[in-house]
Amino acid sequence: MRVAVLGAGAVGARIARQLLSGTSVTQIVLRDTDADRLAQVSKSLGDRVIIEHAPFNSQLDAEVIVVATPSGTQMSAVVEAMEQRRPVVSTSDSLAEMVELLKFSEQAQKNNTPVVLGAGFAPGLTCVLASHGVAWFDKVQEIHIAKAGTGGPSCALVHHRALSRISYDWRHDNWVRRPGGSGRSLCWFPEPIGPQDCYRAALASPVLLHHAFPEVSWITARVSASLRDRLTAPLPMLSPPHSEGGLGAVRVEIHGQRGASHEVSVLGVVERPAVAAATVAALATEYVIDGKLKIRGMAGLSELVEPIDFLHGLEKRGLNVQIFEGDYEKE
Amino acid sequence: MMRMIKGALESVLAAAAVAGTFRLLGIDRTKRQVGGWRRAKGSDLR
Numbered sequence: 450m451r452v453a454v455l456g457a458g459a460v461g462a463r464i465a466r467q468l469l470s471g472t473s474v475t476q477i478v479l480r481d482t483d484a485d486r487l488a489q490v491s492k493s494l495g496d497r498v499i500i501e502h503a504p505f506n507s508q509l510d511a512e513v514i515v516v517a518t519p520s521g522t523q524m525s526a527v528v529e530a531m532e533q534r535r536p537v538v539s540t541s542d543s544l545a546e547m548v549e550l551l552k553f554s555e556q557a558q559k560n561n562t563p564v565v566l567g568a569g570f571a572p573g574l575t576c577v578l579a580s581h582g583v584a585w586f587d588k589v590q591e592i593h594i595a596k597a598g599t600g601g602p603s604c605a606l607v608h609h610r611a612l613s614r615i616s617y618d619w620r621h622d623n624w625v626r627r628p629g630g631s632g633r634s635l636c637w638f639p640e641p642i643g644p645q646d647c648y649r650a651a652l653a654s655p656v657l658l659h660h661a662f663p664e665v666s667w668i669t670a671r672v673s674a675s676l677r678d679r680l681t682a683p684l685p686m687l688s689p690p691h692s693e694g695g696l697g698a699v700r701v702e703i704h705g706q707r708g709a710s711h712e713v714s715v716l717g718v719v720e721r722p723a724v725a726a727a728t729v730a731a732l733a734t735e736y737v738i739d740g741k742l743k744i745r746g747m748a749g750l751s752e753l754v755e756p757i758d759f760l761h762g763l764e765k766r767g768l769n770v771q772i773f774e775g776d777y778e779k780e
Numbered sequence: 781m782m783r784m785i786k787g788a789l790e791s792v793l794a795a796a797a798v799a800g801t802f803r804l805l806g807i808d809r810t811k812r813q814v815g816g817w818r819r820a821k822g823s824d825l826r
Contacts, residue, residue: 581825639817717817757825764825772824775815 450474450738453511455526457481457500459601459693460540460569461517462490463727464734467766468515469497471731473738478511513538515734517727519603521546531557531564531747536737538565540730542572543607544617547653550747551660557747564747568733569726571596571670571699572654574763576749577729578701578716578770579658581756585714586705589665593704594654595636595647597673598697600723605690612674613682614651619659619668630679634671638698639717639771647671648679657749667704697722715773728766732759 452474454465461481468474477498481487484502491500514530516523520543527550530537541547550566557564567573575594583589599605612629619625632649654670662668674682681687700717718725733750736742742753750759760770 770820771817772820
């Protein structure tokens, strides 16, 4: 099976490496606009990688396409792949792009083409954790997502911009618009990240989670940020972003009814965001190749994969789920 | 102008004094959750 990976950044390069370490993929076509980066990445990936840099051939010679270009630039590649009826996996975490892509869901269903949206850290891993946690309840009322840390430079840029844009929370059958950077909430992530102040931001998780769980009445997403992050969010990035951030974490908090009692479950994962995003995207690609997706069409991982099987797959690749145990007092 | 700067400084000092008092009394937001994280076991992933 030949897979095309578009983007050779912190996530794309790792997706290529992980796919090549399995048995399903025989060859990778790796595309990027930066020839130096491609040369550097291809050295470590061996001879099963064909590199292509701009100007690109119009036709991509691959059966599955993984789009790992910076969020906000994935739209045309996803739509093009969909029109050619080729399965596609998108790692985008941009809210605006996600909303635009979901407009093509009918077409994807009509074409009977698998289109995996938000196959990354958050959304992506958070969708699978939410899908797993929801199964523990008789009825779920609330899902709250929090994320700490960023991956490569484009992820840092999305984080920076998201704090100055309008956030969308789903609450009581409505999308509630609130300014990014508002709504401070202290969220406890697994160690060593620990407690972090998290804020509203233009994040894509609620959109995908509402698509998967329309009956849940309250869905929010927050991102950890420092005072400097919030103050400088409306400005262009003052200093160039790091080539890759350190450890990050995600946290999924689910409130619901179990029997007669109201209970809360919290699941989390600690990992470098780019590593986790690549692991999720690579495993999602293998699911596409092996025909293990639950539905054919466009959706997030909550709807597309069997969460327990997927989490076992992630565990084998070194991504371990953690569960919070203790007293819980809502802030 | 001087009055404005003086007023702003007084506000900052008052806020710092209140925050310091809370900290001395041991009232800290980070104590709101007591417990810890554990790795998911086999039964959690079934």
